[in-house]
Amino acid sequence: MQGFALYPFDPPGDVAALRAELRAWLAVNQPQGDIVARANCWASFDADFSRALGAAGYIGMTLPERYGGGDRHPLERYVVIEELLAAGAPVGAHWIADRQTGPLIQRYGSEEQRECYLPGIAKGELYACIGLSEPGAGSDLAAVRTTARETAEGWRINGQKIWTTGAHFSHIMLALVRTEEGSERNAGLSQLLIDLDTPGITIRPIIDMAGHHDFNEVFFDDVLVPHGALVGMRGQGWQQVTAELGLERSGPERYLSSHALLVALIDAAGAQPEPAVAALIGELAAEMWTLRQLSMSTAAKLAAGEDPMVEASVVKELGNAFEQDMPRRVQAIVTSGWDEPDNLARLLRALLIASPSFSLRGGTREVIRGIIARGLGLR
Amino acid sequence: MSAAREMLCDTARAVFAEAATAGMGPIAEAGFALLLVPEDEGGFGGDWGDVNAVLQIAGAMVPDLPVAELIVSEALQPAATVSLMAGAMGQALALSIEHVNTRQQFGRPLGKFQAVQQSLAVMACEVRAVEAAAAALATRLDAVGLDPAAADFEIAAAKLRANRAVGVVTAIAHQVHGAIGFTREYDLNRVTIPLMRWRGAHGNDAYWALILGRQVAEFGGEGLWEALTAR
Numbered sequence: 203m204q205g206f207a208l209y210p211f212d213p214p215g216d217v218a219a220l221r222a223e224l225r226a227w228l229a230v231n232q233p234q235g236d237i238v239a240r241a242n243c244w245a246s247f248d249a250d251f252s253r254a255l256g257a258a259g260y261i262g263m264t265l266p267e268r269y270g271g272g273d274r275h276p277l278e279r280y281v282v283i284e285e286l287l288a289a290g291a292p293v294g295a296h297w298i299a300d301r302q303t304g305p306l307i308q309r310y311g312s313e314e315q316r317e318c319y320l321p322g323i324a325k326g327e328l329y330a331c332i333g334l335s336e337p338g339a340g341s342d343l344a345a346v347r348t349t350a351r352e353t354a355e356g357w358r359i360n361g362q363k364i365w366t367t368g369a370h371f372s373h374i375m376l377a378l379v380r381t382e383e384g385s386e387r388n389a390g391l392s393q394l395l396i397d398l399d400t401p402g403i404t405i406r407p408i409i410d411m412a413g414h415h416d417f418n419e420v421f422f423d424d425v426l427v428p429h430g431a432l433v434g435m436r437g438q439g440w441q442q443v444t445a446e447l448g449l450e451r452s453g454p455e456r457y458l459s460s461h462a463l464l465v466a467l468i469d470a471a472g473a474q475p476e477p478a479v480a481a482l483i484g485e486l487a488a489e490m491w492t493l494r495q496l497s498m499s500t501a502a503k504l505a506a507g508e509d510p511m512v513e514a515s516v517v518k519e520l521g522n523a524f525e526q527d528m529p530r531r532v533q534a535i536v537t538s539g540w541d542e543p544d545n546l547a548r549l550l551r552a553l554l555i556a557s558p559s560f561s562l563r564g565g566t567r568e569v570i571r572g573i574i575a576r577g578l579g580l581r
Numbered sequence: 582m583s584a585a586r587e588m589l590c591d592t593a594r595a596v597f598a599e600a601a602t603a604g605m606g607p608i609a610e611a612g613f614a615l616l617l618v619p620e621d622e623g624g625f626g627g628d629w630g631d632v633n634a635v636l637q638i639a640g641a642m643v644p645d646l647p648v649a650e651l652i653v654s655e656a657l658q659p660a661a662t663v664s665l666m667a668g669a670m671g672q673a674l675a676l677s678i679e680h681v682n683t684r685q686q687f688g689r690p691l692g693k694f695q696a697v698q699q700s701l702a703v704m705a706c707e708v709r710a711v712e713a714a715a716a717a718l719a720t721r722l723d724a725v726g727l728d729p730a731a732a733d734f735e736i737a738a739a740k741l742r743a744n745r746a747v748g749v750v751t752a753i754a755h756q757v758h759g760a761i762g763f764t765r766e767y768d769l770n771r772v773t774i775p776l777m778r779w780r781g782a783h784g785n786d787a788y789w790a791l792i793l794g795r796q797v798a799e800f801g802g803e804g805l806w807e808a809l810t811a812r
């Protein structure tokens with residue numbers, strides 16, 4: 203942890219041109235819908251937009267060309283992602299498939315799985331969800347109880363997942379299940395790729411406090427999936443999931459979820475803001491600039507094949523705190539009624555309500571701090 | 582880190598160790614004043630990456646000596662202070678980790694208690710953020726030939742970010758140390774008092790927040806992102 207230096211963020215090719223191309227594409231193709239959808243936009247579902255984005259080559263960018271990917275460098279993808287988030291583009295439909303499931307299938311999946319799923323992911327047409335949490339397994343993920351038993355016909359799955367974001371619109375779930383009878387804790391777990399239209403699966407909505415239907419309960423009642431549904435090595439599920447979570451934690455989405463609010467604040471303040479507002483804008487800009495440096499450095503480390511587990515957790519911890527703090531501090535300083543119809547007020551209300559989830563999803567604040575403490579040699 | 586910078590850091594550590602008791606003499610003799618002077622003018626020909634590395638070591642080892650003043654012009658003192666602060670914060674974190682790993686209460690090291698672990702994780706995040714700010718500022722300064730006007734955004738953002746970390750870092754460092762950290766003899770105050778001083782030196786939070794906020798207001802909402810990604 204000591205002696206930290208920034209890892210140079212050096213994507214191949216002309217980054218300025220990549221940004222300019224994407225901005226021009228967005229100017230034409232980004233739907234002009236509700237401004238509130240631009241906040242926390244990696245939860246905004248828009249199938250048409252995802253399909254267009256895929257056709258333009260901005261999804262599955264790092265996957266090999268023979269599976270429909272772009273064979274691009276991970277840092278080129280990073281540039282595209284941060285541009286999409288800063289613009290508030292509705293990337294929610296394909297988000298998990300592009301960020302997590304695709305790369306995981308590429309890394310651990312069989313040839314058959316790659317051919318079956320990656321082209322659809324890269325087209326922005328095949329969506330995925332993450333089946334980790336269960337009623338009894340939240341922070342304590344090793345308490346997973348959903349079972350998959352190997353039979354002559356395939357894997358038979360019984361149990362329940364919960365809080366599954368996007369299960370209701372996804373085609374596949376990458377689930378962590380207990381394949382070894384009598385196994386305990388993080389041994390005996392495996393990852394299965396489950397087609398969600400398989401008989402025996404019931405998906406029930408859970409409405410969140412903002413009134414949205416984003417996450418779900420998913421029940422498995424004697425669900426039979428083929429032997430080929432196993433991803434990677436049987437019994438290695440825990441190790442694979444841990445690697446997957448590393449991909450999830452340090453991306454630009456950890457500090458850009460509230461960016462639409464910062465934009466609205468700056469615009470509402472005008473070119474000559476009063477001192478208190480200017481000071482707040484300055485503080486938020488300083489934090490955001492710092493977070494961007496940390497996130498880019500972590501991405502560069504990941505791209506170089508290192509495992510920056512602790513750095514990734516630092517990005518998530520600081521990014522979540524920044525994103526949660528921003529609406530609170532904006533509310534403390536701008537005069538704006540709760541029900542006002544203007545952009546700033548509506549974004550503010552939406553983010554105040556959404557922000558408690560930022561330090562829960564993807565590992566709670568306490569779990570993340572525990573990982574950092576381990577990196578410091580304390581556990 | 583390049584081999585040349587590695588060597589520079591080794592020299593700095595050795596010289597600053599001596600200077601800790603002997604004062605500025607050894608530092609001046611070792612030629613640190615020439616760090617930024619071009620080679621063809623008889624200097625070391627270093628860049629801000631070198632300055633950042635040396636001043637972080639100074640911030641950790643000799644925070645009371647005017648090393649930054651020796652190496653860097655007045656206009657770049659805010660940037661230099663960020664490096665000193667990053668170094669001092671790194672030292673405060675190192676001392677804290679060492680302390681909680683050795684000090685025992687209730688039959689185990691303090692570091693085994695979750696409350697202590699969570700506090701130190703919070704502190705480590707702040708230290709990491711300031712180190713990143715110092716490094717990113719160095720990249721910018723070197724890209725613009727050390728012109729402070731061309732790095733105005735980065736100087737303001739980095740100093741402001743460093744200032745804002747001081748409260749959390751000094752508070753947690755002292756809290757996990759208990760009474761021993763409050764003594765004159767123990768090393769912790771040698772970095773925490775300078776950190777308190779540096780927060781107000783070369784621009785406190787309000788000063789830089791206003792400057793940065795006005796600059797960003799001129800960029801405009803969407804302009805902020807365009808400006809950040811164009812630099």
Ligand SMILES: Cc1cc2nc3c(=O)[nH]c(=O)nc-3n(C[C@H](O)[C@H](O)[C@H](O)COP(=O)(O)OP(=O)(O)OC[C@H]3O[C@@H](n4cnc5c(N)ncnc54)[C@H](O)[C@@H]3O)c2cc1C
Binds near residue numbers: 364
């Ligand atoms: C918006 C949203 C989307 C999500 N999407 C998905 C998804 O797509 N797929 C999926 O699998 N999951 C998803 N989750 C679930 C998420 O991963 C869990 O909420 C998270 O892991 C915490 O589990 P829990 O909610 O059961 O809380 P609990 O584990 O019950 O924790 C409650 C509180 O206690 C604290 N705590 C727990 N154990 C300890 C400990 N040992 N020490 C100190 N503090 C502790 C926690 O940090 C937390 O503050 C989502 C959650 C949210 C909010």
